[in-house]
Amino acid sequence: MRVISEFTKGFWKDIPPFRLVLGLCPTLAVTSAAKNGLGMGLATAFVLVCSNVIISFLRKIIPSEVRIASYIVLIASFVVIVELVTQAYFYTLYEQLGIFIPLIVVNCIILGRAEAFASKNSVIYSFADGLGIGLGFTISLTVLASIREILGSGTFFGMSVFGKSYLPFSFLVIAPGAFICLGVLLAVMNVFKK
Amino acid sequence: MEAHFYVSSSPHIRDRESIRKIMFSVVVALIPALVGAVYFFGARALWITVVSVLTAIITEGLIQKLRKVPVTISDGSAVVTGILLAYNLPAGCPYWLPVIGSFFAIAIGKQAFGGLGYNPMNPALLGRAFLLASWPVRMTSEWVAPRGGTLSGITTWTGATPLNLLKQARKVIHHKELYTDNKIQESFRILSDISSSYSALFWGKVGGCLGETSVILLLIGALYLLYKRYIGLEIPVTYIGVVALLAWAFNGTKGLFTGDPLFHILSGGLILGAFFMATDMVTTPVTVKGKLIFGAGCGVLTVFIRQFGGYPEGVSYSILLMNLTTPIIDRYVKPKIFGHKKVE
Numbered sequence: 089m090r091v092i093s094e095f096t097k098g099f100w101k102d103i104p105p106f107r108l109v110l111g112l113c114p115t116l117a118v119t120s121a122a123k124n125g126l127g128m129g130l131a132t133a134f135v136l137v138c139s140n141v142i143i144s145f146l147r148k149i150i151p152s153e154v155r156i157a158s159y160i161v162l163i164a165s166f167v168v169i170v171e172l173v174t175q176a177y178f179y180t181l182y183e184q185l186g187i188f189i190p191l192i193v194v195n196c197i198i199l200g201r202a203e204a205f206a207s208k209n210s211v212i213y214s215f216a217d218g219l220g221i222g223l224g225f226t227i228s229l230t231v232l233a234s235i236r237e238i239l240g241s242g243t244f245f246g247m248s249v250f251g252k253s254y255l256p257f258s259f260l261v262i263a264p265g266a267f268i269c270l271g272v273l274l275a276v277m278n279v280f281k282k
Numbered sequence: 283m284e285a286h287f288y289v290s291s292s293p294h295i296r297d298r299e300s301i302r303k304i305m306f307s308v309v310v311a312l313i314p315a316l317v318g319a320v321y322f323f324g325a326r327a328l329w330i331t332v333v334s335v336l337t338a339i340i341t342e343g344l345i346q347k348l349r350k351v352p353v354t355i356s357d358g359s360a361v362v363t364g365i366l367l368a369y370n371l372p373a374g375c376p377y378w379l380p381v382i383g384s385f386f387a388i389a390i391g392k393q394a395f396g397g398l399g400y401n402p403m404n405p406a407l408l409g410r411a412f413l414l415a416s417w418p419v420r421m422t423s424e425w426v427a428p429r430g431g432t433l434s435g436i437t438t439w440t441g442a443t444p445l446n447l448l449k450q451a452r453k454v455i456h457h458k459e460l461y462t463d464n465k466i467q468e469s470f471r472i473l474s475d476i477s478s479s480y481s482a483l484f485w486g487k488v489g490g491c492l493g494e495t496s497v498i499l500l501l502i503g504a505l506y507l508l509y510k511r512y513i514g515l516e517i518p519v520t521y522i523g524v525v526a527l528l529a530w531a532f533n534g535t536k537g538l539f540t541g542d543p544l545f546h547i548l549s550g551g552l553i554l555g556a557f558f559m560a561t562d563m564v565t566t567p568v569t570v571k572g573k574l575i576f577g578a579g580c581g582v583l584t585v586f587i588r589q590f591g592g593y594p595e596g597v598s599y600s601i602l603l604m605n606l607t608t609p610i611i612d613r614y615v616k617p618k619i620f621g622h623k624k625v626e
Contacts (some may be wrong), residue, residue: 247437268390 089252091216098220104197105228106277111197114204115229116266118188122245125183131174133222136167136198140218144206159202163188164193181230197225236260236269301398304563305358306514311363311503312558318486318496322428323373327492330371334380335364341388345580349393359398363387366406369493369554370598371413379417382410402606404565405597414593425489433489435482436475443489444479444549445470445594455535471584475537476545483548494551504557513561516573517580521556522547524581533589552584555597565605572615574609579604 102108105115114132119125142162143150150158171189174182182189192198201221206214237243240260242250259265310506319327329572342360345352351370367383370378387409414421425443432440434447442450451469454461461469482488486496507513527544533541546552557626560566567576587596 255417255420257416258418259412262415264415271394 091212092264093094094213095216095220098217098222098224099227100224101222102221104221105225105232107191108197108200109237109274111195112227112270114188114190114195115232116263116270118185119229119233119236119266120261121238121243122234123128123181123238125229125231127171127174127178128188129222129226130184131170131185131228132192132195132198133219135170135192136222136225137215137218138166139163139198140201140214141208141211144209144214145201147207150207155207156199156203159194160198163202166195167192167222172268177277180267197221200259232266232269232273235273236265240265289486301357301520303428305362307507307510307512307516308362308558309365310357311506312362312369314499314502315369315493315496315554316365318499319373319492321355322486323426323492324429326426329603330373330375330377330380330492331365331368333377335361336383337381338364338367338388341385341392345389346397351397353582354398357398361549363392363406363409365493366404366559367409370406370410370491370551372421372424372490373426373492375420379413379420379483382416383413384620386412399564401543401564402608403602404559404562407605410598415599416428417516422545428487428495431482431487435479435488436472436479438471438475443594444476444483444545445565445588448476448545448549449588449594452533452535456491470516476542480544480548483545488549491551494554495551500553500557504553507557508559514570514573515558516570517560517566517577518522518556520574520577520585521560521580522552524578525552525584528581528585529588532585546588550595550598552589555584555601556580558607560601565608567608567611567615569600569612569615569617570609575611575615576604576608581591 098104098281102112111132111211114128118128124236139159139162143159145161146158169192170192171182174185174189201218205217234244237245238249239257241258242248242254262268316328321555324388337361339355342569343353346355364380364384367387368380371380387405389404390412391403392398417619425433427440433443434441435444436447439447441447451472454465454469455473458466475588479488483495486499488495504518508515509602521612526547529546530541530543531539532541533546534542535564556577560577567573578595583600583603584596587593587599591599593599
């Protein structure tokens with residue numbers, strides 16, 4: 089079944105930040121706490137699924153000379169939906185993610201899937217691809233953010249893990265910690281791939 | 283015919299000096315400072331150094347085993363990293379601090395880049411920067427007053443290390459409107475008392491990281507390395523010279539050229555940094571001109587951080603930042619190729 093393989097490739101073979109090494113800006117910037125990582129991942133996944141479906145649906149109508157501009161307009165519409173919804177219902181998350189929600193428009197995973205997949209495949213495959221890659225991205229962000237939050241702040245989704253005596257590893261919460269944590273995860277995944 | 287041409291990267295001239303011999307000479311050169319640290323701060327200084335060195339050696343061996351490359355723990359480079367990291371810690375710090383710092387220095391600072399010779403930055407300083415970013419309170423509040431002395435090296439002032447004292451006093455004087463007259467008077471008194479601390483700073487009877495305080499003991503080790511020609515004078519002299527010049531010019535409170543250059547040379551980690559860390563062969567430029575640029579850059583950054591930065595001391599960060607510029611310096615400061623002439 090091709091639908092299933094298009095869906096499952098997003099979880100290991102093409103898992104975005106680790107295997108494709110795409111979408112690193114949100115991966116590094118918002119993963120200081122597990123909640124932010126999960127929220128950012130789900131927001132991106134929603135935009136990715138919607139944009140993949142609609143771009144695949146319109147792939148024969150969009151003239152290829154202006155396709156990137158058209159994709160951006162379509163993606164931007166979904167990002168506005170996400171932005172307004174998070175602002176209305178998850179205001180603290182909206183404040184913490186800040187500029188990174190509008191920046192989903194230029195997330196290279198979304199544009200990459202639109203250009204490389206949705207513009208060439210049918211709606212059903214594009215949906216499976218978008219859902220798989222989107223959930224893979226969500227899992228990656230949540231895992232990275234969990235490691236950083238558990239060790240860096242001693243909490244997990246805001247709950248204390250090690251108790252009061254734990255001295256937080258605050259290096260992991262700041263930007264250089266994000267780079268080193270991502271690098272170590274990539275190295276570990278490369279070992280497992282072999 | 284072709285077999286006679288070997289293409290390899292520099293160095294092309296080799297002599298009988300081995301990494302092992304150089305590294306153990308550095309260890310020997312660092313021992314006087316350790317003796318001083320044990321005398322001033324107690325046996326704990328020795329144990330922190332031992333813990334740091336052991337962790338560095340074990341980490342190096344383990345990672346080289348994991349990477350399936352020859353284990354080179356006997357070349358002494360991990361020992362030097364361990365000692366230098368320990369010298370950058372306060373004597374009262376908990377023992378897990380050198381363990382984590384040493385592990386990070388070797389694992390991420392050195393082995394992740396490919397091992398000795400491939401590390402872009404001084405691993406020991408990277409370990410220190412990492413610890414300072416992770417546990418700033420542990421790294422800056424566990425000072426131990428030296429035997430028979432005060433943290434500041436001045437008999438009338440007990441709290442804060444010398445550079446900390448200077449920073450606080452300067453802050454008060456520059457924002458007079460925010461402080462009481464009493465506080466301002468006190469700050470001026472600190473500044474005038476600072477020159478009475480020269481001898482304490484020179485012998486090492488001040489608070490600070492365990493291996494950085496004693497100028498005389500560090501200089502003895504540095505002289506040995508200079509005599510063996512393992513380090514050159516280019517970087518230390520430009521580094522210390524630029525610090526002295528800029529501190530004299532800009533660090534005063536009564537206008538230009540009223541600063542205290544001698545205090546700036548003797549305090550903090552400048553001597554340790556200039557002779558033992560800014561002269562690391564791997565992470566500093568190759569040419570003489572490059573070394574002069576490197577030393578001057580370190581000096582400018584150190585004074586800049588001491589004067590405007592959030593931390594009282596800037597030696598470690600300035601060397602790390604200049605380490606990163608080493609490839610660029612080496613690229614643009616190439617010696618003229620023999621026999622070549624510039625085209626007019």
